[in-house]
Amino acid sequence: MTLFSTAGLFIALSLLLALILAVITIMPWLRASRSQEKPVDNQLLDINIAVFRERLAELKVDKDSGTIDDSHYQNQKLELERQLLDAQREVTPMVTPGIKSRLIIMVWVPVLAAMAYLMIGDRTPVFDLWTAEDKVSQVADDLLTGKIDQPPAWAIEDGTQLISAMQTNVYRHADDPDRWMRLSELFLSLEATDSALEALSRAYRLSPDNEEIATTYAQISFFANKGQLDTTSRRVLKDVLAKNPEHEGAQMLMAMGEARSNNFEQAQGWIKRLRDSIAAKPGEHTQALASLDELSANVTAQQQQASEGVEVTVSINSSLLPLIEADDVLFIAIRDVQGGPPFAAKRLPISVIKQGKATISLSDLDAMMPERTLASARADKVQLAVIARVSHNGNASAESGDLSGNPVVISADQNQANVEINQQVP
Numbered sequence: 001m002t003l004f005s006t007a008g009l010f011i012a013l014s015l016l017l018a019l020i021l022a023v024i025t026i027m028p029w030l031r032a033s034r035s036q037e038k039p040v041d042n043q044l045l046d047i048n049i050a051v052f053r054e055r056l057a058e059l060k061v062d063k064d065s066g067t068i069d070d071s072h073y074q075n076q077k078l079e080l081e082r083q084l085l086d087a088q089r090e091v092t093p094m095v096t097p098g099i100k101s102r103l104i105i106m107v108w109v110p111v112l113a114a115m116a117y118l119m120i121g122d123r124t125p126v127f128d129l130w131t132a133e134d135k136v137s138q139v140a141d142d143l144l145t146g147k148i149d150q151p152p153a154w155a156i157e158d159g160t161q162l163i164s165a166m167q168t169n170v171y172r173h174a175d176d177p178d179r180w181m182r183l184s185e186l187f188l189s190l191e192a193t194d195s196a197l198e199a200l201s202r203a204y205r206l207s208p209d210n211e212e213i214a215t216t217y218a219q220i221s222f223f224a225n226k227g228q229l230d231t232t233s234r235r236v237l238k239d240v241l242a243k244n245p246e247h248e249g250a251q252m253l254m255a256m257g258e259a260r261s262n263n264f265e266q267a268q269g270w271i272k273r274l275r276d277s278i279a280a281k282p283g284e285h286t287q288a289l290a291s292l293d294e295l296s297a298n299v300t301a302q303q304q305q306a307s308e309g310v311e312v313t314v315s316i317n318s319s320l321l322p323l324i325e326a327d328d329v330l331f332i333a334i335r336d337v338q339g340g341p342p343f344a345a346k347r348l349p350i351s352v353i354k355q356g357k358a359t360i361s362l363s364d365l366d367a368m369m370p371e372r373t374l375a376s377a378r379a380d381k382v383q384l385a386v387i388a389r390v391s392h393n394g395n396a397s398a399e400s401g402d403l404s405g406n407p408v409v410i411s412a413d414q415n416q417a418n419v420e421i422n423q424q425v426p
Helices: 006-030 043-064 070-087 099-120 124-144 159-172 177-189 193-206 211-224 231-243 248-260 264-279 286-307 318-323 374-379
Strands: 310-316 329-336 344-349 357-362 384-391 408-410 416-421
Touching (some): 124 159, 177 211, 231 248, 248 264, 408 416
Antiparallel strands (some): 310 357
16 A cells, blocks of 8 residues: 555645645735836836937927927927826736735635536546555556466455456556456456457457467457357468467367358368377377367268258349448348248348358258258248348347348248348338
8 A cells, every 4th residue: 555545646736736826826916016106117108208309309400490480399399298298107006915815815726626626527436446546456467467366355355446457557558468468368257258359459469479369369259259250360360370380279260160151161171180280299189089070070060051051142232332331230031931030040240241242051050949940941841031131230120221122032942042132221
């Protein structure tokens, strides 16, 4: 614990600053007048006197040369003297206030400043953060630098304080990738996946050559996207494999991601590559190889299911392309023409649309419920319809402003369909 708390130090410095401003405010009052009788500014009077003397000398020259007579000379001289008198001005000097007035100002400037600070907004979160900093800032730093693995019991009596202190510490050392990495672990333990991904992305940008950070970032992104490899995670894994072609974790993620994207041949290639790498290592690897064989069999089964599905080509009318936004979501589904839950459905980022078109496979792998599959619908001779929609908000239900197309009815044995998104939901 420091000698002064953060809040106390802030208040002390604020009062000091307010007092300095108060002194600056009353500084003119502290300067006593040099003379109560002397005018404040005689510059204009000095100029008038100089002009008066010049004009008087000119009149005397005119009189001596006979240009004007004595009477005219006296009248002009009198007029100049009158103008000189009118130009003189007396400025009343400032009255120096008493000590009471000075003390009032010195007290009220800090008081009003403090009242303004407290009344403008709720400062409770700020004071809570300062309290957390005073209590657990060292524990937070030790956790983020790996000096300790677990916080002491007293430090987690209020978990919010420790989390706040750790976040503040990381932002204070924003160029340290290890701190961002450990912060992501904290978010993962709290199931705050989005915050963990943001922390990992920062760690990766700071240290792209760190294999642990890169593979962790790709792995968390992979599972957060429900087993899909997005553009970023795919690029991260390829960078890892370019530097370390034998990285088993990256190979496994690539195999699982390709299988989930229905790229079954590529998935089998990654599995074979990983299996050969493990088999070439000395030692017993029977269990690991058996797991890979099981994964390969699952991929083969998925490939068989996908081949029995429907390949849907989705196109977007060129007139609607300007309405597409980067965060939009593409929904595509196969359902009973009479309505009800879909037999197969996918929710994809709009980035799958390339040049206004995308080809997407729907099969039993995309079933919403185990008992409601495309195979069961075909066995029951259900009349099916393919629907596609672009959602701006990512909601499963259609909303005003979404882009959609007319449902395309397909037969039970049809394995191809074309859907055009050509209208906007009113």
